Each structure stands twice: as C-alpha cells, then as structure tokens.
Amino acid sequence: MTLKKIVKQVGALGVACSMALGALSAQAEETIKVGVLHSLSGTMAISETTLKDTMLMLIEEQNKKGGLLGKQLEPVVVDPASNWPLFAERTRELLEQHGVDAIFGCWTSVSRKSVLPVVEELNGILFYPVQYEGEESSRNVFYTGAAPNQQAIPAVDYLKDEVGVERWVLAGTDYVYPRTTNRILEAYLKANGVAEEDIMINYTPFGHADWQNIVAEIKRFGSAGKKTAVVSTINGDANVPFYRELGNQGVSAEDIPVVAFSVGEEELSGIDTAPLVGHMAAWNYFMSEETPENEAFIKAWHDYIGDTKRVTNDPMEAHYIGFNMWVKAVEAAGTTDTDKVIDAMVGVEVPNLTGGTSKMLPNHHITKPVLIGEIQDDGQFLTVSRTEELAPGDAWSDYLEGSKDLISDWTAPISCGNYNTQTKSCVGATAE
Amino acid sequence: MLTQRLLLSDRGGMLVLGLVLLTTIIVPILNLAVPTDSPLYVSNFTVGLLGKFLCFALLALSVDLIWGYAGILSLGHGAFFSLGGYAMGMYLMRQIGDRGVYGHPELMDFMVVLNWESLPWYWQGFDMFWFAMLMVLLVPGLLALVFGWLAFRSRVTGVYFAIITQALTYALMLAFFRNEMGFGGNNGLNDFKEILGFDLAAKTTRVGLFVASSIALILGYMACRYIVTSRMGRVIIAIRDAESRTRFSGYQVESYKLWLFVFSAMLAAVAGALYVPQVGIINPGEFSPLNSIEMVVWVATGGRGTLFGAIVGAFSVNYAKTFFTTFSPETWLFILGGLFVLVTLLLPKGIVGLFDRFSRKGDKQ
Amino acid sequence: MNSICRLTPRHAVQQWLTRLLLLCVCSLPLHASAQEAEPAPAQPTFDELVSQLATGNLRQRAATVEQLATHQDERLADILNALVAGDLLASKDKPPVIAIRSGDQLTNALDGSDLTGAAGLRRIPVNNSLRTQLRGMVAQLNLTHPNSDKRYDAVQRFIRDGVDGETAALLRERQPTEGSGRVSDAIDAALALFDLQTGDRDQRMAAIDTLSGSLEQEARNALRSVAENDEDAELRSAAAKAIESIQGRIEFYRFIENVFFGLSLGSILLLAAIGLAITFGVMGVINMAHGELIMIGAYTTWGIQVLFPDLIEWSLLIAIPAAFLITALVGIAIERGVIRFLYGRPLETLLATFGLSLVLQQAVRTLFSPLNRSVTSPEWISGTLSINPVLSITYTRLYILLFGLAVFFALLLVMKRTTLGLKVRAVSQNRAMARAVGVRSNWIDALTFGLGSGIAGVAGVALSQITNVGPNLGQAYIIDSFMVVVFGGVGNLWGTLVSAMSLGLINNFLEPWAGAMLAKVLVLIMLILFIQKKPKGLFPQKGRAAAD
DSSP states (O other): OOOHHHHHHHHHHHHHHHHHHHHHHSSSSSEEEEEEEEOOTTHHHHHHHHHHHHHHHHHHHHHTTTTTTTEEEEEEEOOOTOOOHHHHHHHHHIIIISSEEEEOOOOOHHHHHHHHHHHHHOOEEEOOOOOOOOOOOTTTTEEEEOOGGGGGGHHHIIIIIIOOOOEEEEEESSHHHHHHHHHHHHHHHHHHHHOOGEEEEEEOOTTTOOOOOOOOOOHHHHSSSSEEEEEOOGGGGGGGHHHHHHHHHTTOTSOOEEESSSOHHHHTTTTGGGGTTTEEEEOOOOOTOOOOHHHHHHHHHHHTOTTTTTOOOOOHHHHHHHHHHHHHHHHTTTTTOOHHHHEEEEEEEEOOTTTSEEBBBBTTEEOOOOOOEOOTTSEEEEEEEEBBBOOOOOOSSTTTTTTTEEEEEEETOOEEEEETTTTEEOSSSSSO | HHHIIIIIHHHHHHHHHHHHHHHHHHHHHHHHOOOOTTTOOHHHHHHHHHHHHHHHHHHHHHHHIIIIIIIIOOSSSHHHHHHHHHHHHHHHHHHHHGGGGGGOOOOOHHHHHOOOOOGGGGGGGTHHHHHHHHHHHHHHHHHHHHHHHHHHHOOOHHHHHHHHHHHHHHHHHHHHHHHSSSSGGGGGGOOOEETTTTTTTSSHHHHHHHHHHHHHHHHHHHHHHHHSSSSSHHHHHHHHHHHHHHHHHHHHHOHHHHHHHHHHHHHHHHHHHHHHHSSSEGGGGOOOOOHHHHHHHHHHHHHHTEEEEEEEEHHHHHHHHHHHHOOOOOTTHHHHHHOOOOHHHHHHTTHHHHHHHHHHHHHOO | OOOOOOHHHHHHHHHHHHHHHHHHHHHHHHHHHOOOOSSOOOOOHHHHHHTTTTTHHHHHHHHHHHHHTTTTTTTTHHHHHHHHTEEEEEEESSSOEEEEETTTTEEEEEOOOTTTTSSSSEEEOOOOHHHHHHHHHHHHTTTTTHHHHHHHOOOOOOOOOOOOOOHHHHHHHHGGOOOOOOHHHHHHHHHHHHHHHOOHHHHHHHHHHHHOOOOOOOHHHHHHHHHHOOHHHHHHHHHHHHHHHHHHHHOOOOOOHHHHHHHHHHHHHHHHHHHIIIIIIOOOOTTHHHHHHHHHHHHHHHHHHHHHHGGGHHHHHHHHHHHHHHHHHHHHHHHHOOOOOOGTTTHHHHHHHHHHHHHHHHHHHHOHHHHHHHHOOOOOGEEEEEEEEEEEEHHHHHHHEEEEEEHHHHHHHHHSSSHHHHHHHHHOOOOHHHTTOOOHHHHHHHHHHHHHHHHHHHHHHHHHOOOOOOOOBBHHHHHHHHHHHHHTTOHHHHHHHHHHHHHHHHHHHHHHHHHHHHHHHHHHHHHHHHHHHHHTTTOOOOOOGGGO
C-alpha cells in the first residue's frame, strides 16, 4: 500500500464522517430543536451538568404533554468543555448546522460574552439562567437569572436594616461579576452614608485555596466595635476552603455573617455544612420553599435523575421559568420564527416556583422575588426575609457612573438595548 | 536548487501542503459560490472550524520546530500564542471605537465599568494596524529573547526548561486574570466588530481570514523547512543529538538555540493573531498550562521532527476533539486521554511514522 | 424599592404581644359564657412553652424564648444551650416530643428520659437573630456552669455585648468563687471595662492599668476612646501608653501568626510535592497524573466516610493507610502499564501521563458525578487553639503541618535507612550497576513509583480537610508541586522540604501588600529567575548521581 492510497482512504473516511454529520442534522424535519449549551467537562462541568439535565427533564415533560405546536421537541446537547472560544463555535454549530430554535445555556459571564456576537449575527435566541453583573442587553438574549438589583442590593438592604451592619467586607473572585457587583454595592453603600474606611474590598484568584491571611484580616476588620458583615461574590471552588477557614478560625455567623451570591444548594451539597450554619445567601429561589409548584418540581427532578439526594437550585428554577416562557411565547406566536418569538416573549407571565408569577419585561429580564436565607446544617436554606413584591430586573445599574442614564427596552418605539434617557438616543452599537 | 531543497526532497510535506492548498482553494468557492441548500455547500461553521485548525497547525509547527529539531520542549508556547492573540485583540478592540455599549469614544467597555479615566499607555498605538502587527511579533519575540537568553545561557535544559516555561505561562495567566492589568480580566477581549474596515460577521471577511491563515501556514512551513534544511538547521539537529559535542566543536550552541526559540515564538504569535479574529474572543484561559501541553500532544500525535507531522497532528487531534465533544460529550476525555497514551506507547513517531512504516513496506514489495 | 418583612426579635415580641392581646380579648366572652371558675388566660407553663418551641415560625419562636427566660427552671440552661447549638430536636407529634441531643445520645428535654434511637426527630430551626438573642441569655445562665470553657465564653460574650451595671454586679458576685485563672482574668477585664466607663478617677486609672495587660479588642477600643476623647489629660496619656504597649505585643503575635500561616501553606505544598519528589526527583518520571493521585486519595477519604458513617471521628486515621494502598496500587498499575515502556524518554512520559490524568479525571466524573463531595471534618480536627485573643492557631492547619513533617521524616527514613531505600537510590544512580549486583530493577521501579503515588494519596487525605473534593482537585496542585520539586533541587528530599516551606512563607509575607493574585505571580517570577541562576535548584545533587 502506498502513502497516497492511505491518505485517500483517510480522506474518504473524513468525508463519510462529515456526511454522517450532515445526515444527522437533516433527519427528522418535523421536530422543534432546542439547543442545550452547557459544559459537561472541564472546570465548569461541576455547575453546568445539572442544568443540562434540567433542560432534558423539562423537554421530556413538555413532550409528554404533547410537545409544542403539535411537534415533538428534540434536545441537541453539545459540550463546550468550559472553553470560551468553544462556546462561540458550538453556538454557531447549534444555529447553523442543527438549526435549533432556541438555546438554553452558558454559566459564566465570559461564556455569555463569547456566545453573544454569534447569537446576534445568526439571529438566535439564548436563555441565560445565572445571576450576573448586568450592564448588558441584547435583543437575542433573555436573562432569567438575577440582575444585581434582584440579588445584591436587597441583600445589603437586609444586612443594613435588619442585622444592623455598619462595616462591610466586599470579598470576591477577580472577574467581571464580582468587580461590577462590588462597584455597584460600594456606590450604593456610600450613597447610604457608609464611610470609606468602613468598606474593605478584597479580590482573590479563581480557585483560591489559602484563605488564612484574608480570614485573619476580616477578623481584625470586624473587631473594630461595629457590626461587620462579609458580602461574598467568591466563585465556585474557592468557597469551600474559604468557609472552612472561617469555621476553623472561629468566625461564626453571629459575629460576622457572610452573605453569598454564588453559594446555593448544589455548592453546599459538596461542603460539610456544620461550620456554615447561619451564614446567608441571597437568591430568587430556595429548594426549601414550600409551594405546590416547587414540591412538584423537586419530585419531577428526583424521578428524572433517579436520586432523591440531589438538590435543586436557583439557576435550575431560572431554566424552568425561561423554558416555560419560551413555550408560551411560541404558542402565542404560533411559530418558532425568531423575530416573532422575541416579540411574543415580552409580557409573557409564568408561575415561578416560589408562589409568584414571573413576567418577561421589555428589557429581556424577568421579575423575581428576592429571598434571603440562612444556611442550615442539612445544606438547605431557612428563609429569613423575602420581598413582598417581585423585583423587576434592571439591565443597567442606577449606581454606576457609565450606566445610570441607560435603559433597555426592546419594544417599539425605543427598540434599543442601551437607550440614553438624557440624550434620548440609542448609544453605541445600534440594534438592527 | 532552493525548490529542490524546500519541496522536492520532502514528499510527506508536499502532500500535506498540497492538501492545505487544495482546501484553501475549494473551501472558499464552496462557501461563497454554492447555494446554501446545495449538498456541496460548505457552511460558515465549517469554514470557521477549518480556519481555527489552520491556526493550530501553524502553532504546532512552531512547537515542532524547537522540540522536534532542537530538542527544546517548551510547555509555554501557549504564552506566545496568547500574547500574539492579545495584540491582535487590542487592535480589534480599538476598532470598536464609540460603538461600545456605553458609547465612550476611547475607552473599552470594561474600562468604563472599572471607572478608568483614560486609556492606559500600553493601549496607545493599537488603533493602527501596522503597529498592532508589529507588536504581534515584537512582544512575544522580546519575551522569548529575554527568557531564552537567561535560560540557555545558564544551560537550563530538558525537563527543567519545560517546567520553567510552564511557570512562565502560568504566571502570565494569573497576571492577565487580574482586572487591574487592563486587559479585561477573565472576560478578556471580545465583541469585536471589524478588521481593517471589514465587518467580522461578514462571510467574505471570514473567508478572507481563512485564506490568510492558510497562506500563513504555507509560508510558515516553507520558512521552517528552509531553516531546518540550512546549515543552521544541521547545527541545530546536532545540538539536539549531542549538545556538548556540538559545543566543543566550536559552535555557539546558546545563540543557535536562542534564535530558533525566538523565531518559533513569533510563529506561534502569528498563529494567535490569526486565531483571535476568527473565534472572536481572547481570554487568559488561553495561557493555561494545559493548553500548552495539548499543543505538544498534537505534535507528538502527528509525528515529531517532521514539520508536516505537526500539521497532521493538529488537524487530527482537533478534529477528533470536535467530533467527540459533539457526539459523545461524556466520553471524549477518555478517548482523548487514551489516544495520548496509545500514541506515545505504540506510535513513538506519530501518525506520519505509521504511514512511513507502511509505505516502506510497500516499497519493499 | 423592596420592602422586606421584618423578623427581628424586637418586632417579633411586639407582634407576639399583639397576638396575645387579641387572644385574650377573643377568649373573654367564651369564658364569660361558660362561667368557669378557672383563672382566665393562664400563663403557659414551662413545659407548654418548651413544646411551643417546636411549632410556629421564627418570630413566634423568638417570643417563646423570651417568655421562657422569665421562668426559673433548672432545665432552662440545657434547653437553651441545645437550641442554640442546633441540638434541640422535636417530633411532629402533638404535643411534640422535645429531645436534647448530645453526641449519639438523645434525652427528653422535659422529663430527662432516654430517647436514644427514637426516629422522626427533626432539628428545631433557629436563625442568626434568634441565636444572638439566645447567646445573651445563655451567657447569664452559663456564668455558673461547671465547665470552665462555657464560663469563659459567657464572660467573653459579656465583654463583646458591653458590660452594664446588672452584669457587672453578677460578675462581682461570681469573681471570688471563680476557680479558673483564665475565667478570672476575663472577669477582671470585663469589670475593668465597666469601671473605665462608670467609675471614679482612681477606679478608672486602675482599670486602664488592668486593661493594658489585656489583648481583647474591646479593651483596645475602650482605651482608644479614652485616649482620644477624655477630658482628663493624665487619663488620656495613661490610656495612650497602654495602647502602645498592647500594640507592640500585637505586632509580635501577628508576626508569629504570619509565620504559622506561611509554614502551614508550606506544609500543604510539601504534602502535594513530596510524592513527586520521589517519582520525578528520584526516578526522573514526569508524572502529570500526580495531581489525580492526590485526588484519588481525597476521594478515598470520602469513600471511607460513606462506608463507615459511624466512624467519622476515626475516618481520617482509617483513610490514611487506605488511601496509601489504593493510590499505590493505582501508581503501580500506571508504572507497569505505561511508564515502564518509556524510561529514558522523560518527555514522552509527560505526554502519556497527561493523557492518563485526563482519563482519571473523567473517570471520577463518570463514577461520582462532577459535583464536589462533602468530606466531614471530625470533631478533634476542628476548632482553634486559642493562645490569646489575637493569636489563635487552627487545629486543622496545625495537624496538617505536623502530619506533613511526619510523612516527610518517615519517607526520609525509608529512603536512607531501609534496604528498599538503598535499592531505590542504587537504581536511580546507576541502573546497570545495580542490576549487576542483583537488584531487580523492574521490581524496584514499580515499588518506587508505588511509594511516590501512595504518598500523593496520603496528601489527598490531608487536602480533603481544607479544600474541595472534586474532579478538579488534582489540577490545582500539579504546577505548584513541580515548582516545589524543581526549586528544591531534583532528587533531594531536604530540598523539597526547604523549598516548600520557603515558598509558603514568601507567599504569605507578600500577600498582605501585593494581594493574593499578584503575590502568586511574583513568587512564580522569582522562581523562574532563581532557576536561571541555579538551574539545579537549591540543593543540587553532586557527584556522579548528578550526571544527566
């Protein structure tokens, strides 16, 4: 056999493979395809795999109910492997090769930023289920997680008014969500009369494991005679060593409570919660909420995953709300055509899992209740405070210099993601 | 004479280059001129994917040049690749101008969020394409020069060199993750709009970038081939096989190694610069030491010390990765990991070594 | 924008009172019509109140606690202590059975009967505000507690909450009978704090004198406010002097603390790297799967805890040999299956083991899910050794430091004093000669690699106590481990020890002023420059063994 022959054969194999690929994407024209874009390997798999399973469960349930517009839904799962350029590539694959009608996906801000231009270019729809820093608005993206005003600010209000906190530690992982959130909180606290020296800001790298110094510093900062709290935007893996160090150095929740925005039931399921009892988290959903919707959801989840020990969490609820909203909008529009669905989305109302009804706003954010819970030793939250009304998500923070005049409104006549209310014009990149 | 040296004596290389050239001609035609519903149509997705592979192939080439020929294993080539990417990214960011979300005429969006007053000094000049391109070559080149000079002069070799290059890229990753650095932190640089006035979302721009990557790969290959077949190339191979003996024969071993290292770093940087506009994002994750190891794996899989083997390796590993992450997300790491083990155990000369073995058998018959 | 429901104790009490009032008003006509002789709205008895704790929401619970405090009942202290610690359980019956848990034992809170083994008991939830309320009450009750730690905590609680006349009286009453020196000192400090605010001039002078020996933050705050605001100049200067002397001591203790932090970080680096010092340093195998071996060790700890849920206290001690065996076996399998074919080609082993590390990671993900596993810390490893108010050392860190050193010296002993060690060194220095004198070099290779891997597994047991146990655990330590070994000098165990400890210390002293992120970058840059200066590390091997 000669080299050339082998090369030819390998080439033929490649062609066969790509044809198989094409054939797969061409088959079954009568289904509606839903893209699921969550990392199943790499560092983010720990959080995102659950969301993939949630989506598959929701799609399966919808199919049992007879599908959508008389067609069955078909999930298309791809693995962007926690690699940011790969997120963009996979999105293009979902939209171009598979022709999906909606994508549910992303977790980190950077993955969303990577996907954003592709979704806009190919006019797709993305549902983003995680709490984020705001300061973004796209016609093609629906933000079902919390904006800072639906999580961070109410949490700080609670600490300020109910716990009587006067000194603040803003501790976060060094990336865009904590940076932005902490800037917003700093401005908010200063506007509320907190002095510069009563705010300590600290950033740590991803996966930071050695918290001895920082916890010791927090302890010193907190012993100045004023009630002190830590507002934590520490991300993912760094939380376990952080809480362990707090517990070990004897910082209890009564002395210096920590309120976290990235620690939910699922993160707690991987931590020995005994030293965490009493520390807090602010979310829009807790598994411990006792509503019929939530109990049904938890039961469905346990049945689907086949493990009654698995927990539910806030981003899962966000996907639940987002998916139901999308279903409703498609039914209202009578088609899966992107433009029509985007128009039909605004104003759609679906029940959330905490007993309220969430609504899609013109800025593509939704209304959510804000819950503040204290960690219990079973890894669940005890709700200590909740907003009476649902808080509307705000794309552009009112507390940042650059964005205080901006609003987002994707309905006519404004139809703009960053509309300046002072100059009455659409800033920067104009929407199509 | 030169053609003889560069091309004719290199059968495998000719074949691979021929394939690359063929793709460069056919893919744009099938993408631009064929209607989208035709079975022959090549989608934008495929163009993007191939473009990315071409950049990776160029990167693999740069790794093979120093590892395969000079025996210097760098586990930090991702650093040069990313620095080239960042230089290009900075140019693309400056092109956004006042079309950012805050409409600021000069500052990037992430700088507005951090409340920066003015553009940092190191962002100056990147609005000019020529300056940015110069930086694509100069920054990684200088880093390689300083780093290589220090390392080779004190005779840091083998495993030690591999590990300090790993430390280098790790340190750069951590540094670029810091938001104070002014490179956008973890989000990196993204949401690019246009390059040289061409809309990056346009089909033709994509094809243009694809062709540019392809040409860069072909030229890069020629240059590497020129170096390894020159007198210098022979000295370099001598250094790989018996460093002390070469030194005692009167050759300035350090400077040979140094210049090759710098050239290789620049080649990697060019790959990075071409990669960024095609994937639309550059972030500190590219500096990750794991990425750099992966590059070496491409070369090992393809066949070390052959140049065209690096191209074959980059294409095949990345194709396998794309294929398996779509069709079997849960098992692709098993397959990829298993592949690395099997290749090193069973195919010490990589895929092209396998072909060589077959073709030699064939010749004998 | 968002009005938040209020759940503070104050509000709770108000609400409770309103409710009580309503209840009285509503029940009046009933009683009137029934013409009963029973006294109208009876004060709930102690037992009823305790039962009430189990029902209702947090607000009602806070009110119930408030009421309980008015009862003089000897069971009260135990019940409140249990409630605040989360050890008060209740059944769903009506009226509920209330039980106090201590360890595995359950006792009925009201009649003291043994309930051990009873099912269906759930913890009565408490939140921070309720817990704070309880702690204050408990402190008063605990002042006479037989356990001196409880008494000390009680006095500390008074100091933190501020000492008023009433508590000062309580403390003065207690002081003469107090037997523990530590508690007695704390009472002195608390009383001095009280005197500093309220006493006459002499008393205040004496108080400043007392407080100048105290490292309590509250003492410093009180002194500072005197030094800054008091009208009496002499008092001001006395207070300032007292602060100065305290400050000097604090600086000293802080330095000690920093050194400890540095050594503790160093001990973690040491544990992570020491297995590599064997496989990489002695054998020259670049084992990229080293981190995954650490991960397997950590998962073993978790597995032991899942298999023997009753032996949590012993789980770490069981896990150490178990992890050693399991990872050593995995290591031997890797050596026999892959690495032995690649000796003499270090860069190829790097690639093959990198592939293995991917496989192992994904295997863990498939077997145990990508989620982190929760590893419980046994009681004896939790908590702090409080030397004084500004210097406390956490037990976890202390044990890990000691453990790291123990592993190091054990390994040193194996390498220097046993036949195995002798053979290992012989093979690594001159394989051909070692074979010639009858050493089975294949066998030794496998054992050496197994030893290095086993130690990685043991490191995993220690790491499970401070960090995540998940599929990514290994990746976080692999680069640091290589740096430590290279910095210390390949093939030199002492070098590894010195390098781990010095990297830990450097990192810790840089961190406060450079920030965690920059500190790490600076350490790496220093390392790179150092290797250029001394390519063979801190302690290069000398002589023939050093030849490549």
